Amino acid sequence: MNQIAELPAITEETAKELGLLPEEFQDIKRILGRTPNFTELSIFSVMWSEHCSYKNSIKWLKTLPKEGSHLLAEAGEENAGLVDIGNGLACAFKIESHNHPSALEPYQGAATGVGGINRDIFTMGARPIAQLNSLRFGKLESKRTQHLMKGVVKGIGDYGNSFGVPTVGGEVYFEECYHVNILVNAMSAGIVETDKTISAISYGAGNPVFIVGADTGKDGIHGATFASGDLTEDSENDLPSVQVGDPFQEKLLLEATLELAETDAIIGMQDMGAAGIICSTSEMSAKGKSGMIIHLDKVPTRQENMKSWEILLSESQERMLVVVKKGREEEVNKIFEKWDIHCEQIGEVIDDDKLYFHMNGELIAEVPADDLVLGGGAPVYDREYTEPAYIAKTKSFDITTIDVPEDLEKVALKLLTHHNIASKRWVYQQYDSMVGTKNMITNKPSDAAVVNIKESDKAIVLTVDCNARYVYSDPKQGASIAVAEAARNITCSGGNPSAITNCLNFGNPYNPEVYWQFVNAIQGMGDACKKFNTPVTGGNVSFYNQSMIEGKEVPVYPTPTIGMLGLLEDKSKIMTLDFKNDGDVIYLIGTSRDDINSSEYLHSVQGVKHSPAPYLDLDEELNVQNTIRELINSNLIQSAHDVSDGGLFITLSECAMPNELGFEVQSDGKIRKDAFWFGESQSRVVVSMKKKDEESFINELKKSNVAYTKLGMVTKGFNWKFDEFEIQDASSAKIAYLGSIESHL
Numbered sequence: 138m139n140q141i142a143e144l145p146a147i148t149e150e151t152a153k154e155l156g157l158l159p160e161e162f163q164d165i166k167r168i169l170g171r172t173p174n175f176t177e178l179s180i181f182s183v184m185w186s187e188h189c190s191y192k193n194s195i196k197w198l199k200t201l202p203k204e205g206s207h208l209l210a211e212a213g214e215e216n217a218g219l220v221d222i223g224n225g226l227a228c229a230f231k232i233e234s235h236n237h238p239s240a241l242e243p244y245q246g247a248a249t250g251v252g253g254i255n256r257d258i259f260t261m262g263a264r265p266i267a268q269l270n271s272l273r274f275g276k277l278e279s280k281r282t283q284h285l286m287k288g289v290v291k292g293i294g295d296y297g298n299s300f301g302v303p304t305v306g307g308e309v310y311f312e313e314c315y316h317v318n319i320l321v322n323a324m325s326a327g328i329v330e331t332d333k334t335i336s337a338i339s340y341g342a343g344n345p346v347f348i349v350g351a352d353t354g355k356d357g358i359h360g361a362t363f364a365s366g367d368l369t370e371d372s373e374n375d376l377p378s379v380q381v382g383d384p385f386q387e388k389l390l391l392e393a394t395l396e397l398a399e400t401d402a403i404i405g406m407q408d409m410g411a412a413g414i415i416c417s418t419s420e421m422s423a424k425g426k427s428g429m430i431i432h433l434d435k436v437p438t439r440q441e442n443m444k445s446w447e448i449l450l451s452e453s454q455e456r457m458l459v460v461v462k463k464g465r466e467e468e469v470n471k472i473f474e475k476w477d478i479h480c481e482q483i484g485e486v487i488d489d490d491k492l493y494f495h496m497n498g499e500l501i502a503e504v505p506a507d508d509l510v511l512g513g514g515a516p517v518y519d520r521e522y523t524e525p526a527y528i529a530k531t532k533s534f535d536i537t538t539i540d541v542p543e544d545l546e547k548v549a550l551k552l553l554t555h556h557n558i559a560s561k562r563w564v565y566q567q568y569d570s571m572v573g574t575k576n577m578i579t580n581k582p583s584d585a586a587v588v589n590i591k592e593s594d595k596a597i598v599l600t601v602d603c604n605a606r607y608v609y610s611d612p613k614q615g616a617s618i619a620v621a622e623a624a625r626n627i628t629c630s631g632g633n634p635s636a637i638t639n640c641l642n643f644g645n646p647y648n649p650e651v652y653w654q655f656v657n658a659i660q661g662m663g664d665a666c667k668k669f670n671t672p673v674t675g676g677n678v679s680f681y682n683q684s685m686i687e688g689k690e691v692p693v694y695p696t697p698t699i700g701m702l703g704l705l706e707d708k709s710k711i712m713t714l715d716f717k718n719d720g721d722v723i724y725l726i727g728t729s730r731d732d733i734n735s736s737e738y739l740h741s742v743q744g745v746k747h748s749p750a751p752y753l754d755l756d757e758e759l760n761v762q763n764t765i766r767e768l769i770n771s772n773l774i775q776s777a778h779d780v781s782d783g784g785l786f787i788t789l790s791e792c793a794m795p796n797e798l799g800f801e802v803q804s805d806g807k808i809r810k811d812a813f814w815f816g817e818s819q820s821r822v823v824v825s826m827k828k829k830d831e832e833s834f835i836n837e838l839k840k841s842n843v844a845y846t847k848l849g850m851v852t853k854g855f856n857w858k859f860d861e862f863e864i865q866d867a868s869s870a871k872i873a874y875l876g877s878i879e880s881h882l
Contacts, residue, residue, distance in 0.1 A: 147178050155182035161516060168508045176446040176494070176502045180509065183412040183450055184419060187680050190515035193646040194678045197659040205636065205672040209331065213511070214424075216257040216337050216408055218674020219329075220636050222704055226590065227331045228597055229263035232271075232324035232640045232700035234679035239321040243288025248296035249382040249454050250323040255302060256408035259391050260457055262335040262398040263327030267588045268297050270307040270323050271601045271640070271698045272564075275316030277556045277881050282311070285319055287882065293323070294567040299384035300391075304568035305586035308601055309878075311556045314693045317684035322640040322677075324601055324700045328590065335398055338405035339418075339460045339486055340425035346484040348414070349473055350390045350456040354439035356381050358450050386455045386478075393476035394457070400472075402465035404486075409456040415449050415509075417458035418492055422506035423513050428491045431484035433501075445496040460486060520646055522653035530747035531610045536733060539743055541811045546862040548742055549786050552815065553870055555741055558783045559877035581713045582795050584626040584779055587705060596711070598632030598703035604782065605694035610735045611750035612654045613661035616697050618750060618819055620665035621758045622781060623701035628762040629777040629822060631712040631769050632703030634669050639676040639699055644683040644692025654695040662697060668755040669762075671701065712769050714778035715795035719853035721775055722831050725785065727761050727821035728844040729805060731812045737783050738815035751817045758820040764841040765822055773834045774824045784815040786859060788823045789848075794871050799856040802849035814859060825851060 152162035155178060165173055165181050173181065187193055203212040209227055210219040217231035235250025251268065258265045270293055275282040297304050302325070339346070397403060405425070407417045414436070418429050433448045443451075461469050466482065473480035487493075494502040508514030542548050552558055585600040602623040608615030624634040639662065644651040666673060683692035705711060716723075733739045734749045768774045780788045789800055804813040812818075826834050838845050857864040864870055 147172055147175060152178060155179060156186060157182055161185060164516065168505065168514060174502070176449065177504055179446050179450055180415050180502060180504055183415060184509040185515055187646070187678070188411050189416060190511050191678050192516045193518050193520055193680065194641070194655065195511060195517055196519055197656055200659065201663045201673040202666050203672050205670070207635065208672060208674065209334070212673055212675045216260045218636060218638050219261065219334065220674065220702060221331065222595065222597065224593055224595070225331055227329050227334065228326055228702060229258050229261045229329055230324065230326035230638055230700065230702050231257050231675060232322055232601065232638045232698065233677040234640050234642060235321045235323065236318065236642065236679055236682055239289055240285070240317065240319050243285045244292040245381050247289040247292030247321050250321055251293055251296040252382045252384065252387050252454050253408065253410045254323045254325040255300060255387065256410070256457065258325045258327035259394050260335065260337070260406050260408045261329060262333050262395065263329035264395060265302045265325050265327040267326045267586060267599055268302050268304045268324065269586065269599055269601045269700065270304065271320070271603065272307065272309045273315045273320040273605070273696065274311050276313055277311050277878065279316065281316065283882055289319070289321055290564050290567055296382055296384045298569040298572070300388050301572050303570045303572050304565070305570055305588060306599060306601065309561050309564055310605065312605070312694060314691065318682045318693055320642050320682065320693065320696060322601070322642070322698045324638070326597065326599055326702065333398055335403055335406050337407040337421055338425045339421035339429065340427045341404060341486055342488045343463050344404055344486040345461050345463060345466055345482045346429055346431065346486065347459045347461060347469065347480055348436055348456060348483050349459055349478060349480045351383065351386050351453060352437045352439040352479065353448055353451045353456065354453045355443065355447055355451060356453055358447055358452065382454045389476045389478050390455055390457070393473050393478050397469060397472050400468065402462055402468055404460040404462060406457055406459045409458060411452065413449065413451045413453070414458070419506045419509040421458065421460065422492060423510045426490065428487045428489040428506060429484050430487055430493045431495065433494055433496045435481055435483045437479050437481055445494065445501045449494060520652045521649045522656050523649040524653055525650035527747060531749050534734070534745065534748035536731060539733065539739070539745070541809055545810060545814060546864060548738065548815065549864065550870060551742060552737060552783045552787060553790060554873045554877040555737060556878055557737055558787055560875045561878065562875055563879035563882055582715050583711070583713045584629040585632065585703070587630055587711050589708065594707055596705040596708040598627045598630050598705050599701070600626045601698055601700050602626060603696055603698045605696040606735050606740065607750040608658055608697060609694040610748060612657035612695055614750040614753060616658040616661035617665040617755065618753050619697060619699045620662055620669065620671065621753060621755065621819060622779065623699045624669045624671065625762055625779045625822070627701055627703035628765050629712060629714070629779050631710045632705045633766065634671045634701060634703045636674050637666060637671050637699055637701045638674050639697055641676065641678045642682050642693065642696040642698065643680055645690060646680045648690065648692070651692055658695055658697045665755060668759055710769055712777050714776055714792055716792045716798045716800070716825050716851045717775045717796070718827070719798065719851055720828060721825040721851040722828055723800060723802060723823065723825050723848045723850060725821060725823055725846045725848050726764060726843060728757070729808050729813050729821065729846070730816070730818045731809050732818040733812050733816045736815060736817040738811065751819055753819040760841065760843050761820045761822060764838065764843045767841065768824065768834065768837060771837060773830050773837060774826045776825045778823050780821040780823060781817065784817055785823070786814040790857060790870070792823060792825070793857060793867070794874070797855045799852035799854045799867070800849060801852050801858045804860050805846060810860065
């Protein structure tokens with residue numbers, strides 16, 4: 138190979154400016170056997186960033202359960218998780234963050250997050266059929282929050298609607314800790330025939346390497362490094378690190394890719410997400426134990442005179458790297474030409490284990506592929522951690538210091554309009570939920586999204602869940618609750634939980650208290666995933682979600698967002714949450730307790746900021762969920778809705794609002810009324826049934842040995858009566874619930 142031209146000396150200070158530690162700079166010199174040039178140092182900077190290497194998290198990620206008989210790809214081995222759903226089909230699904238870009242440029246940050254996660258799906262040969270998202274902002278009263286929220290929602294809607302994939306579910310939370318560093322987590326799922334999946338791998342000396350899709354520009358350069366640092370007052374200077382998306386280009390790329398997948402011309406393919414060309418070339422080569430020669434001057438560029446390292450590190454959207462079988466080049470070119478998509482050969486595979494990057498005939502970088510990537514030579518750290526001081530406050534909370542309010546009707550109405558509980562209609566009405574005609578819950582409210590698998594009796598069930606206040610209060614218990622609630626939502630919709638993908642949003646891993654939150658959350662997540670037999674298929678770690686406020690680092694709540702996939706074997710068994718008929722009987726399945734811990738009621742009405750996470754027993758939770766599935770399969774219930782944010786009263790009102798029905802219910806006299814109606818103790822589900830099925834229903838419950846309580850009945854008038862309290866003509870309450878968020882926007 139050619140010798141690398143003499144370049145200015147690189148110092149430890151240069152490495153530090155690129156986010157590398159002094160010891161990492163020494164490791165790079167050891168790996169190369171010399172001092173790197175600027176391009177090579179930039180390569181290591183992005184590939185060894187937290188965003189790409191998971192260097193501060195991989196030790197603990199490896200402890201999560203990753204095995205299951207229905208898994209078709211190991212966690213992290215492919216662009217997305219892949220789960221066998223029977224009938225020769227598989228579901229590819231994944232969730233990822235786009236937090237820092239969205240905090241700086243909300244429209245493009247959110248839009249390109251949607252584009253990137255969809256590319257992860259269709260690069261595996263799967264057609265995306267559903268999108269979800271999990272969003273977190275500061276207080277909605279803030280003008281900054283309103284600006285960011287409008288931009289994020291419009292970015293998600295414009296990209297997803299134009300791309301032609303329905304947004305079928307999600308969640309939105311508001312909390313002061315997200316004021317500067319918002320969270321934007323995007324999830325996508327797609328369907329592929331199991332014998333037509335595409336791997337992110339490269340091998341076979343002489344096989345050509347193509348870049349396909351959009352031209353390469355200067356947007357997103359060092360984006361992975363940018364995502365691995367703090368947001369500060371100077372972060373607006375990093376706007377070039379935010380990518381620009383084009384959903385129409387992505388739609389063409391999707392169709393061309395899926396047509397190519399119908400051939401056997403592909404060796405491997407990978408989306409160019411974080412770190413662009415260098416990430417795709419190194420990860421594909423390392424997986425296939427091969428190398429590549431790449432000519433960067435052959436890459437189609439959007440701007441003139443781009444430097445080699447700019448081309449190499451650009452995160453311009455709608456691009457993929459494809460390794461093709463030698464001799465099939467013309468066939469591949471014709472497919473992309475048909476769809477009016479750039480398709481340029483930029484190199485070839487070699488037997489060497491190194492990557493050689495040339496620019497105008499000059500060798501500008503020579504790096505070993507395996508030393509760049511996770512599982513290879515990328516560093517792995519075991520950080521110190523210590524319990525945060527505030528945990529002592531949460532443990533010291535005493536419910537007896539809180540008086541039960543006299544006017545629970547007033548509390549109920551306040552919670553109904555709280556921004557974390559009120560309808561997110563303003564958000565979801567901007568998303569196309571019906572394109573593709575696969576969404577089965579457009580007019581049927583359900584705890585999770587149910588997406589049709591055409592020409593099959595089956596449907597997939599999807600949800601995203603995490604109450605970050607619970608995780609802040611008790612990271613281990615809170616993360617277990619996030620998994621349990623996701624499983625409960627899928628169960629209440631008629632599905633059987635299958636696997637999860639996660640998006641782990643935390644502060645600075647070098648902060649021992651933040652790292653303690655992370656370690657404990659991983660442990661809690663692992664415990665719950667083992668209990669529900671929902672292995673982890675992959676996902677995303679997003680550290681450095683914090684803000685410098687008056688010289689002090691303020692991290693967001695630890696937010697391990699759970700994206701869960703379930704399978705509905707018989708789509709005629711889909712279950713919805715709405716009460717159906719006057720006279721139906723209402724039961725609560727599960728145990729209510731004197732528990733108001735970390736509830737929205739305690740936090741927002743009583744003003745208590747520190748308390749433990751709500752009660753959860755995983756065995757009890759599993760028993761409740763198994764019972765709910767039996768009741769659904771036996772056709773014994775008309776509706777099912779889990780008790781979560783806001784407690785039992787909110788659950789009942791959400792069941793009553795769709796068909797404008799009433800309810801008349803009584804609390805358990807052994808439990809505090811505020812805990813009974815507004816507590817968020819887990820493992821509880823509200824169900825309704827026809828009066829004629831009540832005896833069979835009770836017999837089924839007795840067999841399951843699960844706790845249950847008869848609450849009351851559904852009534853014809855739109856009046857809600859709970860104990861001695863009554864909300865007459867709930868129309869105004871419904872209007873307030875539906876309009877609470879949009880009144881600020």
